[in-house]
Amino acid sequence: MTVDSQLILQIIKLVLGGFSTLFAILLWSKTREFSILFLVISTMGMYALVVYETLVHLGIIINRFLFIGGIPFFDLFFTIIPSVFFVLALILFLIKK
Numbered sequence: 001m002t003v004d005s006q007l008i009l010q011i012i013k014l015v016l017g018g019f020s021t022l023f024a025i026l027l028w029s030k031t032r033e034f035s036i037l038f039l040v041i042s043t044m045g046m047y048a049l050v051v052y053e054t055l056v057h058l059g060i061i062i063n064r065f066l067f068i069g070g071i072p073f074f075d076l077f078f079t080i081i082p083s084v085f086f087v088l089a090l091i092l093f094l095i096k097k
Helices: 003-031 034-058 073-096
Strands: none
Touching: 003 034, 034 073
């Protein structure tokens, strides 16, 4: 993949991630359900991952300092946290009624 196509892909991810985060927040403000809050946190975490990846790709953030099992800590953190909150949201949906 060329540098231009990678940049275009990152821009698309940023725009769509921003819209999904915005709509998740609007959904939560309309329903005020606790389970939706975890869905919002998950969506925001996914968007934070895209922003982080973009900053690393542009060289603004250097992720060579803190490793856990050979994996950069923030890569691991931003990859795992959205899934954890998504699972919690689904569990709360299931036990709600």
